Amino acid sequence: MNTNPLPPPSSHRQEIDGLRAVAVLLVAVYHVWFGRVSGGVDVFLLLTGFLVTGSLVRAAERGGFHYGAFLGRLAVRLVPTAALVIAVSLLGARLLLPEARWRDTVAESLAAAFHHLNWHLAFGSVDYLARDDATSVFQHFWSLSVQGQFYLVWPVVVGLAFWWAARLGRPAQRVLLAVLSTVFALSLAYSVLATRVDQPWAYFDTGARLWEFALGGLLALLLPYLRPPRALRVLLGWLGLAALALCGVLLQVSTVFPGYAALWPTLAAAAVIVAGATGSPWGADRWLTLRPVLYLGSISYALYLWHWPILVFHLAVTGRDLASPLGGIAVLALSIGLAAVTTPLADRIVAFGRAGTRLRPPVVAAAFLVPVLLATGAWTVRMDAEQRRLEEVLADPARYPGAVALPHDDPGAYPDPVHPPPASAARDLPVTYDDGCNQSTSGTEAITCDYGASDPDRTVALVGGSHAAHWFPALEQIAQRRDWRLVNITKGACLFTDAPQLHKGEPYTECAEWNGNVLDELRSLRPDAVFTTGTTTSLDTSAGFGEEVLVDGYVDRWRELEALGIEVVAVRDTPRLPFAAPDCLSESDPEGCSAPPGHSLAEASPLEGAELPANVTALDLTDLLCEPDLCRPVVGNVLVYWDASHITATYMRTLAPELERRLLLRTG
Structure with a gap:
């Protein structure tokens, strides 16, 4: 990604162009054929810090730089190509991707255009139920977003360092060296900690990546003083290239970066830069400066932008998870061809933009964003119009009765297509997920969100894991009709108990801490009732499901609530299918995608006959989900399951009237 906005120093270093080529090829090859991350993006971040810091320092030493002009030149260099890729990707998504992905694609395109996609992905990465989402067409724009945020901050850092140096009467570069060293140390320390605590978040966090830019800046300042003998530079060049090539092989970059592991590719790239032009026939720079390699380096920015959407569309059309050898070659060839065409066009736009006043570059850049904004709008x-029409159709109980059709549903009685469509079922979730009201598996805070009446007759808290959370749509409808306040307090894969739990086979300590915080919250909130799961068929999500049990610690927790004067509604766990319903329906009919309740549930609910505290009302609502001997994936023309065990929000809303009747009958 050749994103350096300013002219390089007079002694142009061709090996850096070659290093760009190596980095972009590593990124593309690992994406296309291995489905892995290579560490090549980290090389780009280091190079950006190296080149931009050098340019800013030279400009400051010549008398200063204009912040607006700096950003304007950046915009006219970067935006046209990015806008073109975004526009083509939107068209490709409309033609080639399922409708269920359209709305997310539009949101991601805007986040990419305005350089905050990394934060958009960071918030999505911590969602327990988003773990199997399809890959975004614009996912690769996360690194450009991080770079864009760096460009906003770095001139300020360099400018303040020079101003501070003038006030102190100290050499400017020494002061800047101290400042960058501080940024490097603080950001790296934060990166290591954040990666350990919440790696998916840290991966996209600009603060956890800032040290890579700072390392490049330090290298720019120190390089004139690093003059190892030629033999050592030859060795450094080859060691750096070898380390870069092996990084993605030996490290699972997508799950351990950034943290200290990202020192591997950044220091490897630094070694190549320190090696420089050795003049040796055996030096790595001799290979890096071959004409084809230099050409790839010159189109690396466009190649990086094009390769990912081309790959995503190829996989969507072929139905593959990874490209075949020939398919991958076709993806790379098309990407290189598009980069070869768009790069000279972008260069002409850059020349036109820089030929006028300071206002011309940002105006030219903005002109390329306008069509993208109009198209997304x-x-x-x-x-939105289609969604409103669909909501009107779904409101017709004759066309989409859902749970009302039980126990004698006739699957052949409905002319309309099943809703939600199996392809988009995984997005038919309670609104609490979009609202950020469900704690991630890595978080411990008891997040509370209020719904329903502001001056309620009754307050109900929905507490537990995702099998409690999927009851929210039904409870929300009841709360609206009854003037209740509904408080959502849920966390992925975490049962409401003080008993030790597992997640992916490991002790789930975050769940234990969250449970303690929830109890403190309930002591303060004092709701009239807590709605939670009373049994479970899965004590460890990595193990699928097991025998249905009344979980250790449930009854003790309910007694604690009894002491607080809080009622408990303990609902039996929902039955599980042996497969993901949407996947099965893509290959079979609903009859072939059904299973008996006994596949996961006990013959009788473990709540029956158990010694429960007086404040507990046990509910078995299996008959609202299944026929007596069969659980179907579709009931009343509504898809019941969005995976193998979670209930769609649409279906939950259809059973709200009967749930309301039983709640009032049992609890008053």
């Missing part, structure tokens, strides 16, 4: 309006 028009597409969003159309999707």
Whole structure:
């Protein structure tokens, strides 16, 4: 990604262009054929810090730089190509991707265009139920977003360092060296900690990546003083290239970066830069400066932008998880061809933009964003209109009765297509997930969100894991009709008990801490009732499901609530299918995608006959999900399951009237 906005120093270093080529090829090859991350993006971050710091320092030493002009030149260099890729990707998504992905694609395109996609992905990465989401067409823009945020901050850092040096009467570069060293140390320390605590978040966090730019800046300042003998530079060049090539092989970059592990590719790239032009026939720079390699380096920015959407569309059309050898070659060839065409066009736009006043570059850049904004706006309006039409159709109980059709549903009685469509079922979730009201598996805070009446007749808290959370749509409808306040307090894969739990086979300590915080919250909140799961068929999500049990610690927890004067509604766990319903329906009919309740549930609910505290009301609502001997994936023309065990929000809303009747009958 050749994103350096300013002219390089007079002694142009061709080996850096070659290093760009190596980095972009590593990124593309690992994406296309291995489905892995290579560490090549970290090389780009280091190079950006190296080149931009050098340019800013030279400009400051010549008398200063204009912040607006700096950003304007950046915008006219970067935006046109990015806008073109975004526009083509939107068109490709409309033609080639399922409708269920359109709305997310539009949101991601805007986040990419305005350089905050890394934060968009960071918030999505901590969602327990988003773990199997399809890959975004714009996912690779996360690194450009991080770079864009760096560009906003770095001139300020360099400018303040020079101002501070003038006030102190100290050499400017020494002061800047101290500042960058501080940024490097603090950001790296934060990166190591954040990666350990919440790696998916840290991966996209600009603060956890800032040290890579700072390392490049330090290298720019120190390079004139690093003059190892030629033999050592030859060795450094080859060691750096070898380390870069092996990084993605030996490290699972996507799960251990950034942290200290990202020192591997950044220090490897630094070694190549220190090696420089050795003049040796055996030096790595001799290979890096071959004409084809230099050419790839010159189009690396466009190649990086094009390769990912081309790959995503190829996989969507072929139905593959990874490209075949020939398919991968086709993806790379098309990507290189598009980069070869768009790079000279972008260069002409850059020349035109820089030929006028300071206002011309940002105006030219903005002109390329306007069509993207118009297209996304028009597409969003159309999707909103379609959503309103669909909601009107779904409100017709004759066409989509859902749970009302039990126990004698006739699957052949409905002319309309099943809703939600199996392809988009995984997005038919309670609104609490979009609202950020469900704690991630890595978080411990008891997040509370209020719904329903502001001056309630009754307050109900929904507490537990995702099998409690999926009851929210039904409870919300009841709360609206009854003037209740509904408080959502849920966490992925975490049961409401003080008993030790596992997640992916490991002790789930975050769940234990969250449980303690929830109890403190309930002591303060004092709701009239807590709605939670009373049994479970899965004590460890990595193990699928097991025998249905009344979980250790449930009854003790309910007694604690009894002491607080809080009622408990303990609902039996929902039955599980032996497969993901949407996947099965893509290959079979509903009859072939059914299973008996006994596949996961006990013959009788473990709540029956158990010695429960007086404040506990046990509910078995299996008959609202299944026929007596069969659990179907579709009931009343509504898809019941969005995976193998979680209930769609649409189906939950159809059983709200009967749930309300039973709640009032049992609890008053």
